[in-house]
Amino acid sequence: MGSSALSARSSIKWTAYIFITVASILCLVPFLLVLSGSLTANDSIVSEGYNLLPGDWSLEGYRTIFHNPDKVLRAYGVTGLTTLTGTLLGMFMITMTGYVLQRKDFKYRNAVSFFIYFTTLFGGGLVPWYILVTKYLRLTDSLWALILPGLLSPFLIILMRSFMSSMIPDEVIESAKIDGAGDFLIYWRITLPISLPGLATIGLFLTLHYWNDWYLSSLFINNPDKYQLQYYLYNVINNAKAIQDLAISGVTLNANLPMETTKMAMSIIAVGPILFLYPFVQRYFVKGLTIGAVKG
């Protein structure tokens, strides 16, 4: 009896360690492949193929990009600007809405919640929305076309609402009202500071969305100077012309550009900041998600 329980316990331990280790390795391998490709000499990729470890170390991919960095830096700038604006504006609007929707004395909170929520159930679809943005709002080639569509998601508003109602006792708001604080002041001075963890979570969601977005550029932006970073990367991976433009602007090229390694170097440059920040922010993300999953 005792020995069988013991062996079962150790067998599950083994299973757990093996499964999780294999899953983790599989999660890392594609990153490794891209990273090693970005550090390998192009000739070596062409003759030997991509490999998990650079056979022939070289930085020529990165050199090609930084030889003429204007375009990359501009794409970085566009993404940086939209991420910053979108995240800050989005956080402000989402927390404000979440706060009003969890105020028990706001009589229409359920009606307003449903008005917001219904948009996740039924939509007009891509085409009417595309016509609206291009023909009626005339946002083609405007940075607002990259910022506005991702600004508010019903999911984040509902998440914030349930987070705030679980964090903030009604008595606190009541007593602040008795002390004569206005609705906005209560939000700004009391609710926001208490909701910091939730704020971190939605801030991360928004930042991720804006940083990783390529779709809005592909829909609404025709001017290459306003491409988001990821869409710029998409073009580098998918057409050789983008690499030529990158290396020698305006001059027709010699045929010997290090195409393959440049694609991978560009991938690493585009994902860099996320990889760098990720270990620091991951904790908050998990915490927020857990709260959302359990409470929501």
Next chain:
Amino acid sequence: METISAGAAGTQTKEIRTRHRRKGLLYDLRKNRIMWLMVFPVLVYFLINSYLPMVGVYFAFTKFDFNSGLFGSPFVGFENFRMLIKLGALEKITINTVAYNLVFIGLGNAFAVTAAILLNEIAGKFFKRITQTVMFLPYFVSFVLLGSMAYSFFNYDSGFVNTVLQWFGMERQDIYNTPAYWPFIITFFYIWKNLGYSTIIYLATVVNINQDYYEAAELDGASAWQKIWSITLPLLKPTFIILLLFAVGHIMKGQFDLFYQLVGANGMLFNATDIIDTYVYRSLKVTFDMGLANAAGLYQSFFGFVLIMIVNFIIKKINRDYALF
């Protein structure tokens, strides 16, 4: 995850309710004007961004003309839909969308539940933290990077897969021209990207299970496997069923980014990989066939909505708390 309770709180007395009826929305707008002001931008946002396009479903019944706008385009009834069916496109993209989503739901949840339970069994704190961090990492990277990873694995000339095949003296494979491989590739990358995220959702439930159950089971001499089988899994069932139903409600909605970044405009693979979302996008941006794009889009929205209604009805029957509305 996302629940919403409709209807006002049922605890109000009759007297208060009649007073509310006398003092309607206009009164409330004045009384709570600050709060109304605070949600006003958001209401306008959704009105424009989400509700206005709903009017635009009318486009699906017209021969769209970009210059004459909403009501200037000639009305053609169901012509666009007829065309869509005649081309055989509708059937293909529907089957693909639903089939892929079923596989994603099944495998995605199975792997996530397994990972959550096994992570919970691991005692080493450091090992647990590192692996969880690594498994969650793919969720944070862009789909464009996914496309570049796939390229480095599968392209004919220098892809890693062909490198390995050559080591073993096997034939090179032209993967980007072989549709049969792609359901597996796309499914792999879907799970790769989402495993960490779904694992965290399940782990939140697993960690919160009352330890007394396990202690009681241990006294009865249950093995670790038996405990998982008779305690953890049954307690995960509610979470699982709800997530499953939500997913079924969204079965018409494909993972556009995933498919587009992996397959793109590669016509060779469309039979095996074209879903409603990629079809609509291509009709809009590549072939400029507004009629087909509109018809396919409305078809998706409409049946998606019907499905969600059905799913919500079922959830209500099971457990009112989890109902969407």
